[in-house]
Amino acid sequence: LDMHLFGDGLRAAQLTWGVRYKILRNVASALLYLHEEWEHVVLHRDVKASNVLLDGDMAGRLGDFGLAKLYEHGANPATTRVVGTLGYLAPELTRTGKATTAADVFAFGALVLEVVAGRRPIEPRAGPEELVLAEWAWERYAAGEVEKVVDARLGGAFDAEEAAVAVKLGLWCSHPVPVARPTMREVARYLDSGDAAEVPPPPPPPPPPPVCSGEVGYDDFVHSFPSSSFERAAAAGGGDPLSQTSVATFPFSPLSMRSSHVSV
Numbered sequence: 001l002d003m004h005l006f007g008d009g010l011r012a013a014q015l016t017w018g019v020r021y022k023i024l025r026n027v028a029s030a031l032l033y034l035h036e037e038w039e040h041v042v043l044h045r046d047v048k049a050s051n052v053l054l055d056g057d058m059a060g061r062l063g064d065f066g067l068a069k070l071y072e073h074g075a076n077p078a079t080t081r082v083v084g085t086l087g088y089l090a091p092e093l094t095r096t097g098k099a100t101t102a103a104d105v106f107a108f109g110a111l112v113l114e115v116v117a118g119r120r121p122i123e124p125r126a127g128p129e130e131l132v133l134a135e136w137a138w139e140r141y142a143a144g145e146v147e148k149v150v151d152a153r154l155g156g157a158f159d160a161e162e163a164a165v166a167v168k169l170g171l172w173c174s175h176p177v178p179v180a181r182p183t184m185r186e187v188a189r190y191l192d193s194g195d196a197a198e199v200p201p202p203p204p205p206p207p208p209p210p211v212c213s214g215e216v217g218y219d220d221f222v223h224s225f226p227s228s229s230f231e232r233a234a235a236a237g238g239g240d241p242l243s244q245t246s247v248a249t250f251p252f253s254p255l256s257m258r259s260s261h262v263s264v
Contacts, residue, residue, distance in 0.1 A: 001060065002050035005118055012118075014058060017150075017158035020115050023060035024166060025191045027052055030062040031108060032184040035101045043069045043099045047107035048088050049114055069099055087121030087133075091176045102178035108187065109173025113137050116166050118151030134174040138205070141167055164196035172202035 001023065004011040027047070034042040044065065051064040067083050082093045090106035093099070110121040113133050121133045130136050140148045146167050150158050169190055175181050180203050182190075190199045 001052035001054060001115070002048075004054065005049055005114065006120070012153060015118075017154055017162070019058045021159070021162050021166065021191075021194075022058070023052065023054070024112055024115055025188070026060035027062050027108065027111065028184060028188040028191050030060075031104055032188045035104065035184050040070045041073055041101065043071075043101065044104050044107075045069060045099050046084055046088075047104055047111055048085050049111060052111070090178065092178050100178065101184070102181050105173050105181045105184060105187070106175075106178075108184070109170050109175075109181070110134065112166055112170035112173065113149070116151065116163065116170060117149050118153055134171065137167060138171055138202075141171060141202075142204075159194075161196050162194050165190060165194055165199055168196065168199045168202055172200070175203060176205050 004015050006012075031044065031047070034044060042065075044062065045067040046064060047062070051062065053061040053063045055061060082089070082097055084093070084107070088107040088110045090103035093103055110133070113119075114121055117133060117137065119130075119133050123131060123133070129139075137149045140146065146164050147160065149167050150163050169182070169187055173181055173187065
């Protein structure tokens, strides 16, 4: 999926709105099965565009279970090493160290917005207002401009009702507070319905705390890295400058970073 979203024009042209929405439904169904419908709970822990495979019918298949964890239904997940990709990591992971279904939901929210907008969850070379996709999308949604979130390369050829469903769900899943996020069962049901009126308005993220003296925000943190470092990462990671980035390098998650800061 990543190669089609950000690859050459021919591949991108295959991602019509109908194909994009179908892929989101496919991945949501896969996560619902992993979280609730198998005999054990399976946490994928690395939901992202480059781990979604496309078959000959352009259906989405969730792949790469190298970081997945399994536990019994009703059990409390153990604390573990935090792994994943910047932009898809739930903010609570750096505090609790516990992978949960809610963390997978957060990653799915980032994927939804990425597929809708045709933009990466975090774009280090973007301006401050467009650095974090979820925040930019929230501003468009709050202004009643959902259509502006949709990838301009589609030329306006999209279903407005489905786009509203996807944007609302993407923002809801991306909420920085785990208990405020929906379950994958709710997400799958709303995607299948395609009715924006059925989807509750996403709860707004909490306001950021005041910045303390001697601290810098997330924008400054990301822009402090030379663009060449991301270009080298892109070359090593198959075109995704953040595909190989783990919390060991970037210890914070995108939405939380506007409400948290890096001490320097």
